[in-house]
Amino acid sequence: MRDRPTGEELLACARRVLREKVLPVLPGEHKHDLLMVLNAMSIAERQLHYGEAPEQQELTAISALLGESLADPGEANRRLSRRVREGGGDPGQPQRTALFAHLRAVGRQRLLESNPKALNGAAG
Amino acid sequence: MEQNLLRALERFIVTVARAESAAITSARILSGGAVQENWLIDVAIVGGAHAGRLECVLRCDSPTAGVAISHGRAHEFALLKTVFAAGVTVPEPLWLCEDSAVIGRPFFVMRRIAGTAAGHLLVKDGCYGGDRVQLAERLGRELARIHSVRPPQPALDFLPWYEDAPALHSIDLHRHFLDGHHTAHPALEWGLRWLERHAPARGEISLCHRDYRTGNYMVDESGLTGVLDWEFAGWSDPLEDLGWFCAKCWRFGKVDREAGGIGVREDFYRGYEGESGRPIDREAVRYWEVMAHMNWAIIAIQQGERHVSGEEDSLLLALTGHIVPELEWEILNMTESD
Numbered sequence: 001m002r003d004r005p006t007g008e009e010l011l012a013c014a015r016r017v018l019r020e021k022v023l024p025v026l027p028g029e030h031k032h033d034l035l036m037v038l039n040a041m042s043i044a045e046r047q048l049h050y051g052e053a054p055e056q057q058e059l060t061a062i063s064a065l066l067g068e069s070l071a072d073p074g075e076a077n078r079r080l081s082r083r084v085r086e087g088g089g090d091p092g093q094p095q096r097t098a099l100f101a102h103l104r105a106v107g108r109q110r111l112l113e114s115n116p117k118a119l120n121g122a123a124g
Numbered sequence: 125m126e127q128n129l130l131r132a133l134e135r136f137i138v139t140v141a142r143a144e145s146a147a148i149t150s151a152r153i154l155s156g157g158a159v160q161e162n163w164l165i166d167v168a169i170v171g172g173a174h175a176g177r178l179e180c181v182l183r184c185d186s187p188t189a190g191v192a193i194s195h196g197r198a199h200e201f202a203l204l205k206t207v208f209a210a211g212v213t214v215p216e217p218l219w220l221c222e223d224s225a226v227i228g229r230p231f232f233v234m235r236r237i238a239g240t241a242a243g244h245l246l247v248k249d250g251c252y253g254g255d256r257v258q259l260a261e262r263l264g265r266e267l268a269r270i271h272s273v274r275p276p277q278p279a280l281d282f283l284p285w286y287e288d289a290p291a292l293h294s295i296d297l298h299r300h301f302l303d304g305h306h307t308a309h310p311a312l313e314w315g316l317r318w319l320e321r322h323a324p325a326r327g328e329i330s331l332c333h334r335d336y337r338t339g340n341y342m343v344d345e346s347g348l349t350g351v352l353d354w355e356f357a358g359w360s361d362p363l364e365d366l367g368w369f370c371a372k373c374w375r376f377g378k379v380d381r382e383a384g385g386i387g388v389r390e391d392f393y394r395g396y397e398g399e400s401g402r403p404i405d406r407e408a409v410r411y412w413e414v415m416a417h418m419n420w421a422i423i424a425i426q427q428g429e430r431h432v433s434g435e436e437d438s439l440l441l442a443l444t445g446h447i448v449p450e451l452e453w454e455i456l457n458m459t460e461s462d
Contacts, residue, residue: 033439036439036440036443037439039443040439040442040443043443043446074306074307074308077307077308077309077310078308080308080310080313081302081308081309081310081313084310084313084314084317085299085313085316085317087317089314089317090317090321091462099314100314100456100460103310103311103314103456104456106310106311107311107449107452107453107456108453110448110449110452111449111450111453113449114446114447114448114449114450115446115447115449115450118449118450118453119453
C-alpha cells in the first residue's frame with residue numbers, strides 16, 4: 001500500500017506552487033509555457049482522480065449495446081464505431097437513443113478529465 | 125544568414141528586380157520551424173521598378189525539412205500570386221527562386237505586412253483590428269474574393285482535384301484516417317454518419333482557403349493587413365470556409381461573437397454577399413460548422429499523434445490532442461436531433 005500524499009495530491013500541490021509562486025515572477029514569454037504545463041498537470045491529476053473505473057463502465061456499456069461480452073476497450077470501441085458507421089444510430093433505428101446516451105455519457109467523462117470547463121452550462 | 129548567401133541573394137534581387145544594385149541592410153530570422161523558415165529582410169534597391177527601401181520576408185524550407193516537401197514554396201507562391209491577382213489582401217508575392225544553387229534551398233520573397241495575428245489578442249483587445257463591424261465585413265469581402273477564383277486554374281494544377289461532392293470527399297478522407305489510427309472514436313463516427321446523411325450535393329466549386337479563421341489573418345490598429353496560412357488551400361464548396369470561420373470552436377472563447385470571435389455573423393455575411401453578389405444560404409452554413417468541428421477534431425488527433433508517436437516532443441501538440449473531447453461534445457450537441 002502506498003503512503004499518502006497520492007500522485008493526485010502531489011500534482012495538486014505542485015500546481016499550486018507553480019501557479020502562486022513561479023507564474024507571477026516569470027517573464028511574459030514564458031508565462032504561456034507554464035500555463036500549458038499547469039493544464040497538462042491538471043489533466044493528469046483528473047485522470048488519476050477518476051482512475052480506471054470509467055473505462056470499465058464504458059466497456060460494460062458497449063458490451064450491453066452490442067450484445068456480446070467484450071474484454072478489450074480498444075476493440076469494443078472499434079466495433080461500436082463500425083455499428084455507428086453502418087447506420088445503427090440513424091433516426092428510426094431501435095438503438096439510436098441508447099447509442100446516443102452512451103456517447104454522451106462517455107463524452108461527459110472524457111470532458112471531465114480533459115476540459116471540465118467546457119461542461120459548464122453546456123447542453124445535455 | 126551567412127555573408128556569401130546574402131551576396132547571392134543580392135545578385136538574385138538585382139536580376140529579378142531589374143535593378144542596378146541591391147544591398148541587404150538587415151536580415152534576421154523571424155521564425156524557424158521544423159518545416160519552414162521566415163527571414164525578415166530589408167533591401168536598399170537602386171534602379172528598376174522596386175527602387176528604394178524594400179521590407180520583405182523570405183520564406184524557405186528549413187535546412188532539415190528534407191526533399192519530400194521541396195515543392196512547397198513554389199505552390200505557396202503560386203497560390204499567393206493567384207489570390208493577390210484576385211484582389212485578396214495578402215503579402216504581395218514578389219519573386220520565386222526554385223534554384224537551390226542561390227541560397228541552398230528554394231525560397232520566395234514577399235512584401236512584409238505589419239500587425240498581429242494572435243487570436244486570443246484579437247478577440248480580447250479593442251486596440252487590434254479597428255472597428256469590429258468593419259473588420260467583420262472586410263473579412264467577408266476578402267473571403268468572397270478568394271472564392272472568385274474558380275477552376276480551371278493551370279497555375280494551381282498541383283491542388284488535388286476530385287469529382288465527389290466536397291463534403292463526401294472530406295468524410296471519406298476522415299474515415300480513411302480513423303481506420304488507420306490506433307484508437308477508435310465512436311463520437312466522431314456518429315458525427316461523420318450525420319455529415320454523410322446530410323451531405324449537400326456538389327455545387328459550384330471554388331478555391332477555398334480551408335483555414336480561414338481568427339488567428340490566420342493579420343491586423344494592425346486600423347484593420348486587416350493580410351490573410352495568412354495558405355497551406356491547406358484547395359478546391360471545395362465555398363460554404364466550407366464560411367462554416368470554418370463562424371464555427372464555435374474558432375471563437376477563442378467569445379462564443380457570442382459568432383463571426384470568428386471578433387464580430388457579428390450578419391456583418392461578416394453582408395461583406396461576403398456584397399462582394400460576391402450572391403446570397404448566403406444561412407441554414408446550409410450550419411452543416412459546414414458541424415464539418416468544421418469534425419475537421420478540427422481530426423487535425424487535433426493528428427497533432428496529438430505527432431507527439432505520442434515520438435515524431436516531435438511538444439507539450440503544445442500533446443495538449444492539442446486533449447481538445448478532441450470538447451469538439452466531440454459540440455458535434456453531439458449539433459447532431460442530436462436529426
